[in-house]
Amino acid sequence: MAITGKPLAATAGAAIFQQGGNAVDAACAMLAATCTMWDVLSWGGETQALIYNPKQKKVIAINALGVAPSGATIDFFKSKGYMFPPEYGPLAAVTPGTPGGLCHMLAKYGTKSLAEVLQPALQMAAGYPIDAQTANSIERGKDRIKQWPYSSEVFLVHAGESREAPEAGELFVQENLRNTLLKMVEAESEALKAGKDRSAAIMAAYDRFYKGDIADEFVRGSQEQGGLITKEDLARWKPIEEEPLHINYKGVDVYKLQEWTQGPALLQSLNILKYVDLKKMGYNSPKYIHTLYQAMNLAFADRDFYYGDPYFTPKAPMQGLLSDDYAKARALEIDPNKNNPFTAPGDPYRFENRKNPYSDLLENRARILDTAGAGVKDFVPKHDAQPAQGYLERSNVSNTASLPIDSNYMDRLHRGTTSVEAADAEGWVVSITPSGGWLPACIAGNTGVGMSQRLQSFVLDSLISPFNVISPGKRPRVTLTPSLALKDGKPFLSFAVQGGDTQDQNLLQFFLNVVEFDMSVQEAAEAPNINSNQLWLSLGGSTFDDRRPRAGSLLLDRRLDPSIADKLKGMGYTIQFGDRTSGPINAIFFDRKHGTLWGGSSNNGEDYGIGW
Template sequence: MKRCLLSTMLSFLFFSTIIAQPTQKPPLHGKHWMAITGKPLAATAGALIFERGGNAVDAACAMLAATCTMWDVLSWGGETQALIYNPNTGKVIAINALGVAPTGATPEFFKGKGYNFPPEYGPLAAVTPGTPGGLCYMLAEYGKLSLKDILAPAMDMAAGYPIDAQTANSIERGKERIKQWPYSKAVFLPHLGEEREAPEPGEIFVQKDLLATLQKMVDAEQEALKQGKSREEAIMAAYDRFYKGDIAEEIVRGNQEQGGLFTMDDLANWKPIEEEPLMTSYKGIDVYKLQEWTQGPALLQALNILENFDLKAMGYNSAEYIHTLYQTMNLAFADRDFYYGDPYFTPRPPIKGLLSKAYAQERAKLINPDRNDPNPQPGDPYVYEGTTNPFKSLLAQRQKLLADTSGLGELENFVPKHDAISALNGALEFDYATTASADSLYNDRLLRGTTSVEAADAEGWVVSITPSGGWLPACIAGRTGIGMSQRMQSFVLDSIIDPFNVVAPGKRPRVTLTPSMALKEGRPYLAFAVQGGDTQEQNLLQFFLNMVEFDMTVQQATEAANINSNQLWLSLGGTLFKDRMPRPGSILLSNSTDREVADRLKAMGYTVRQGNRTSGPINAIFIDEAHGSLWGGSSNNGEDYGIGW
């Protein structure tokens, strides 16, 4: 009892200290608008559009275009996922601009090449491009300006911009893979044959082919306007040129030349989808996520479970709080790993049952307050839909697979890519000499895979986007300058892992990408998103709780220490089962975590590692209704940046 009381007191003192301290980065303030994204130049692009009279959707599209052009761990051939609050209707809408598996992408095809999962890189890792279509759709339906206006900053950058060190060094590290693809080699390695073949930091990086592609889209729009077409029709004329015209022809030719499966029909038949988002209410706050083709509902499931606990009484990042979070996230991820997938294919995932409050109450009862559960299983949400689970026998087979870890002894110290270096820096259980190269590699892994775009304006438009795909080292499709997606790797090839996410032509993979939005009393409250693969939902859950339960400001919440669980199936990286399997009890804590807290967690069955960074860069906007202003928050790691006015 004394030990518990002491721990609670220490947690309270630690929490009080965190709240009292100033943040490393100042919070952003604005009255008219706020623009935040993954690169300073891209945030400037958003500011330029606002100053030209655009709304938050216009600014978000300009930032999206700029980040793709700057290879901010994504490219133009990737995918876009968005939530938009429309002040004219008072509703949150969802944009699904994720590409699909091309013709011939079947489990048999990939298994015939020796894979347990589709590959990480190259033309066979690509789903069809989604970002250009998503941008055009959002702009046409909800923006105010022309595509020419929106693409102007990105086209200026494609003509030549001073490349940042992070991107330039990432190109240099990945140059051997880049050399496998002729069009990528021509773009990324301007100093071929020299000791450093990538651009130098600060060098003017020119992308002539990409500039030509973007110019073709603008030309299509302007020609349509000359023909008397409406603004919306003209933007969609640019869309058609990308997906059905000469741009599509070159993407398909370049993909196939390098061994890919794209066909013209694959691009022409794909379309972005406007959807109803999913939502749950946590203590009077409505939290919105995209549908179950993303991992977004896992955050909603976690909030439903956590409603059954008094988190504030536990204390910020106390052992009890961390344990409760970890167990909750593992239950939500166990369901994610088996039940999530493309809802436009049958059978459709049982999302109604998964988001049931009654189901969450039953899941909460499974949490042992004293010990980690090393093998949490998916539940049975079908009971809460009034139907019978068709996959009971498959679940039993799956449990047996996970219980049999023979032959995995070499992976006892396995750490997923998202925290591979962080887990070693200052670790409790490792001797590791930190080096500049190790820090650089860690940062590259931490930031890999996506960025985030957040925008809001005085009219009431609020936008949260988590675009991704085509990150470095990227395979470029012919002479288009378009880096192709690598999202195919998020499919599975066996139903025993996830029967809803088995690859098939025309199907969307279940992705980690997850923009977030929250409304309070029917009004916008928060827009928030983060980079970081399987850690995204974990980081965003804690960010949200930091504000709602622990009264942090938006900037404090972005900088606060997180925990990461590796007790889940990885969505990215590795083509073998052993690369992806959950690591029971593996937890990443911040170096700032109290020693006693870490020791208590060890005693509860955790393998504890500590690092300097426990979250990808979180970007967020808090809509301060009481004062009629906007607060911006952007993590103190990475190059993410915001501008407000």
């Protein structure tokens, strides 16, 4: 089974399966295809994956997130007047992670050559009929694209005309990107001719990207446009294979990536909720929605303060954060009758028998960054993977008024985003949430590679998080968060979604839909859900006020009974409605009873699945 963000890319994965490849091969082909199609990411972005290895009977985590380049310091960005690193352009870039992550996964766990896996992407780079969503996104972002000469050359194929972007259905050609990919394939071929084995040959392609002539041009093109990435930054970076984090929820082992992602927030939420009878509350009842909202807020308050790159100090107190005793203590903070607008990070150090070294900082944080005083703004977070919402309404339930909708918002609404899910008969399972280098992207020289914009997920002030302060060589704490679940030691669910800070909110509800409410994966992917905005935004916005939590801001699906909103308003919530309240969820369920796979792909984007 192959599922991802575009039908053509899912077809690429299915084609690799038909050629005898395993799920890792298919996932790499889909990843390459979605990058080439600019499906809200590009080749210069980042890749994070969970892989179930049936030979070892274990879940493996792949950390292929780029790092802050040389010169990316607090003082540098503050000297330019930034409160957060910028959203766009060469100064928003971490080092590319996706090429290295793809090569690592393929070399170690795949069966095919890089040439075979990249063949669909190479064909697309030579020219494919561009979809309307991507073409229109280019047109809307053309003013920013014009700031960067290499981006203009690739994207604005009708420069000077009223519409400068490609038209829907027009063959979109990326010759520079094709040349870059061909150089990688060429390096693999030369290594094979020299007697290298399949794995070593793939890593020869890796070396050409990060240490050879591709790296030279990437760095030259980045620095020409004001970027900070150096040749040494690329050469030093490498993907990391890690142990994932996991908890057990009512007999299901749920796996997430480490705290360089927001993934552990889902685990914390489940730990809080596993002592509650959610089924008895009733699906999407006011009590159920309130309980979910409060549990998520507690977990995200901890995420906002404690999560960061585990390879730097300080290291997050994950043992305490994921302990059952800590979850029970946090659950006791939930008022069953009203929202708590002052939700704050807890003290997990007590559950590691340690003193919290940040007690004073937490006190100052509460005083200076008061969440309740922030007021409520429209729930339209500015990030790469906007959840696919319909237009929103501020609701007094009986008296509603439409909020303004601009074209950028509608673009985010319709284009969807990317995740990759794959599974095969041998038992390999892959869940990836790749991103970075989304439109409008700054392309690095003549590589055809769009640079990441993930640097904006760092903070410049330890008051927000001492664990996620920018530093050269460090990884930002990202929202990207694939998921795998095992039952009785065997794959049970593989699931992922895009949507910035809403990802683990949506995945939490999807998981509960399956486990607590017996939905199929397709029903669970399409079911109405909620979003909380009572958290610090990880992407978008240049000031504290842009990003600070919106206490009590609750997004509901328009399909819910209005009486539910009435009751929630009485509990201290400000209600907004959306036609769609989740990004596109992609999932695979492993039916042990029948020995079959069930695929799910929600109707909130262009995401598509093919099974055989």
